Amino acid sequence: MVFRWIKNYMPRGIYARAALILILPVIMLQLLVSVVFIQRHFEGVTELMTSAVNIEIRFLVDTANGAPDVEAARAALSRIDAPLEILTELPATDIVAADIVPWVDLTGNSVIAELRAGVANVIQVSLADRRRVVIWIETVHGPLKLDFSRRRVSASNPHQLLVIMVVMGALMTAIAYFFLRNQLRPIKRMAAAAADYGKGRITRFTPTGAVEVRAAGMAFLDMRNRLERQTQSRTLMLSGVSHDLRTPLTRLRLGLSMLDEDEVAPLVRDVEDMERLLDGFLDFARSDASDDLEETVPADLVQAVFEDAKRIGQAVVISDLKGSRDPVQLRPTAIRRALDNLVNNALRYGSRAEIGVSVTDRAIRFWVEDDGPGIPADQREDAISPFVRLDLARNQNRGSGVGLGLSIVADVARTHGGVLRLSESSKLGGLMAEIVLGR
Known part of the structure; x- marks a missing residue:
């Protein structure tokens, strides 16, 4: 329970945690020195000094x-109080009601306790003036007032030591933080490079810093290079296979066109299905080979997709264009391909679709929703996987595919550092697909 509470209130940033690691030991050390050294040492010195003054007070x-x-008492006191540097008054009339000790006086209680223990018949003691000690003592001739310097009973004020400790602690913490920041900077650069790679951007990164940090940086570069080679190999394989298969399919179509139409109609449909599958493979391959990042207005992309759909007579409307129209870094061709896939998918299983975009300071959200049968919640994760077709949920009679439509959209979202979310459309009742991209 305690560890969970501490974890909830711990700083999240690496710089804040480093500062806490530096400052906390310094504060604990200063508190320890203050308690052990200042309190005990100064109290011990104060007791010794006050004991020495008690001898003079008893003599008076x-x-x-x-x-x-x-x-006669006044005359006797006047002859010895000056050499002892103690002011005397007999009888005294200005006795305070109780002992006076300022709350900032660290050794005041020790002074009073030692005076009362070493001198009999002490009435009151006042330390109101931090530079003087005033004590009233009962004598046979009435109250005797003694006034002498505070330096005679107390060690020097420990505030100077406290100030020196605080200043030196702050100085050493600042120096340590400066050196530690140089060690943390390579980690932040590596984190930024990893975040950019997650958004599809390959930024220049050179491992620096300590040996362990350099090793982590080299491991990140090796991992990024392996992923790039794997992605390129996959893209080349899919595009190569799909492209090479078009030649025999073209020959098949040409040969079938020379035969009787009634006899070859089923074979022509098979060839068309194969071409449609190849188109899906090529789209899937192109989702990795995305275009470069450009300054793009998200609302313009939605408007372009809507215009294309309207031109071919598709039942698509724009539901909303929210947020700023300032350009952001996007891959426009990839985003348009993803939105086209979502629109075609919506119209394949529904009769109408709505498309929109929302731009905030932290995220960009494209969405397409339809009035089709939707996808059950427990099957939405499978629907995004490549080569998966949920025919039972999405009405197989509306069209056929290779099961790559939503996977292509998910890949486009991932190359932007975003995610594809599937949910139920509260407005149309079908499926709502959202592409959420962080800024």
Whole structure:
């Protein structure tokens, strides 16, 4: 329970955590020094100094008590108080009601306790003036007031030591943080390069810093290079196979065109299905070989997709264009291909579709929703996987495919560092597909 509470209130950033690691030990060390050294050492010195002054105070009290009357007591005290540097007043009339110790006085209680323990008949002690000590003592001739310098009973004010500790602690913390920041900077650069790669951008990154950080950076570069080679190999394989198969399919179509139409009609449909599958493979391959990032207005992409759909008579409307029209970094061709796939998928299983976009400071959200049968919640994750067709959920009679439509859209979203979300359309009742991209 305690560890969970600490975890909830721990800083999230690496710089803040590094600062906490630096500052916390310094503060704990200063507190330890303050308690052990200042409190005990200064109290011990104060007790010794006050014990020495108690001897002089007892001598003055004994001198006053030994005089026959008040005048003789005053005369006797006046002869010895100046050499002892103690002001005397007999009888005293300005006695305070209780001992006075300022709350910032670290050794005041020790002074009063030692005075009362070493001198009998102490009435009150006042430390209101931090530079003086005033004590009232009962004598046979009335209250005796003694006033002497605070330096005689207390060690030097420990505030100077506290100030030195705080200043030096802050200085050493700043120096340590400066050096630590140089060690953390390569980690932040590697994190930024990894985040850019997750958004489809390959940024220049050179491992620097400590040996362990350099090793992590080299491992990241090796991983990124392997992923790039794997992606290129997959793209080349799919595009090569799909392209090479078009030649024999073209020869088949040409040969079938020379035969009787009634006899070869089923074979022509098979060839068309194969061509449609090849087109799907090529689209899937092109989803990895995306275009370069460009300054693009998201609303213009939605408008272009709507115009294309309207031109061919598709039942598509724009539901909303929310947010700023400032250009953002996108791959326009890939986004348009993804939106086209979502629109075609919506119209394949529904009678109408709506498309829109919302732009905020933190994210860009494209969406397409339809009035079709939708996809059950427990099958939506499978629907995004390549080569998966959910015919039972999406009405097989509306069309056939290779099961790559949503997978292509998901790949386009991932190359932008985003995600494809599938949910139920609250407006049309069918499927709602959202492409959410972080900015």
